[in-house]
Amino acid sequence: MITTRFAPSPTGKLHLGHAYAAKVAYDLANVSGSRFLVRFEDIDHTRVRPEYYGEILKDLEWLGFSWNGEPWRQKDRFNHYEKALEQLKEMGVVYPCYCTRREVEEELTHLVQAPQGPEGPLYPGTCRALKCPPNERDPSWRLDTKAASHIIGDLSFHDTIHGKTSVNPTFLGDVILARKDIGTSYHLAVVVDDAAQEITHVTRGEDLLPSTHVHRILQSLLGLPEPKYLHHKLVTDQLGKRLAKRNDALSIASLRKEGLSANLVKKMAHPDFHTPPRPSSS
Numbered sequence: 001m002i003t004t005r006f007a008p009s010p011t012g013k014l015h016l017g018h019a020y021a022a023k024v025a026y027d028l029a030n031v032s033g034s035r036f037l038v039r040f041e042d043i044d045h046t047r048v049r050p051e052y053y054g055e056i057l058k059d060l061e062w063l064g065f066s067w068n069g070e071p072w073r074q075k076d077r078f079n080h081y082e083k084a085l086e087q088l089k090e091m092g093v094v095y096p097c098y099c100t101r102r103e104v105e106e107e108l109t110h111l112v113q114a115p116q117g118p119e120g121p122l123y124p125g126t127c128r129a130l131k132c133p134p135n136e137r138d139p140s141w142r143l144d145t146k147a148a149s150h151i152i153g154d155l156s157f158h159d160t161i162h163g164k165t166s167v168n169p170t171f172l173g174d175v176i177l178a179r180k181d182i183g184t185s186y187h188l189a190v191v192v193d194d195a196a197q198e199i200t201h202v203t204r205g206e207d208l209l210p211s212t213h214v215h216r217i218l219q220s221l222l223g224l225p226e227p228k229y230l231h232h233k234l235v236t237d238q239l240g241k242r243l244a245k246r247n248d249a250l251s252i253a254s255l256r257k258e259g260l261s262a263n264l265v266k267k268m269a270h271p272d273f274h275t276p277p278r279p280s281s282s
């Protein structure tokens with residue numbers, strides 16, 4: 001039995017990229033006895049807008065998707081993420097970080113060789129060895145990749161498209177697992193919930209491939225099962241840029257209002273479908 005999920009953030013309208021992500025997860029679970037779940041990734045209260053929960057479900061329905069059970073909301077599950085963080089603290093694989101973004105940038109400019117990740121310089125580990133933390137600020141909590149790698153040994157993950165990949169524990173560096181303002185992070189919440197919802201196949205855009213290294217480390221540390229992965233191509237606009245909120249013209253709601261059929265919109269929601277130029281809203 002297969003269980004997949006589509007995990008949108010209610011921070012904007014559903015666009016063709018989301019529709020494709022939903023389709024990949026939906027189609028994979030389209031065998032009898034399988035389940036397709038919807039989960040709202042809404043931990044970041046600074047970016048969530050309440051009207052999008054309903055609008056996203058309406059768009060999914062219009063596109064012809066149906067899902068099993070009530071969609072989960074991560075904001076109802078903070079106690080589970082806290083528990084996982086406590087577990088990691090007890091294992092000694094996280095440490096408090098008191099740096100502001102600006103301080104991290106400062107620090108990086110002073111380093112002769114800043115650690116590099118797939119998307120630029122990584123956190124240089126400033127707070128890893130803090131003896132007496134400045135207690136006037138709340139800390140965020142970072143993964144101690146060095147301490148973790150002693151515990152986890154060799155890990156890998158299997159991706160239907162990309163094959164078997166060895167986990168590189170330092171790929172994303174000492175990432176934040178609990179932001180000081182919200183107390184958790186995408187990485188921690190996704191790993192806890194994929195296990196809690198018994199997701200067998202995690203499907204998502206290939207932009208999140210680097211994150212999977214972190215997720216496998218967390219699954220190993222927390223004793224959670226290893227799902228299979230499928231990181232698909234991203235839908236891009238006519239300039240080859242991935243879709244974002246600025247592409248309002250390619251939102252499902254706009255296309256529906258233009259009178260396009262759900263079938264056509266589903267066809268357009270594919271990385272190989274080249275959409276004709278459309279006016280951008282910004």
Ligand code: GLU
Nearest residue numbers: 007008009041190203204
């Ligand atoms: N919320 C993420 C997104 O909208 C999906 C994360 C995931 O599938 O793991 O891109």
Ligand code: ZN
Nearest residue numbers: 097098099127
């Ligand atoms: Zn720090």
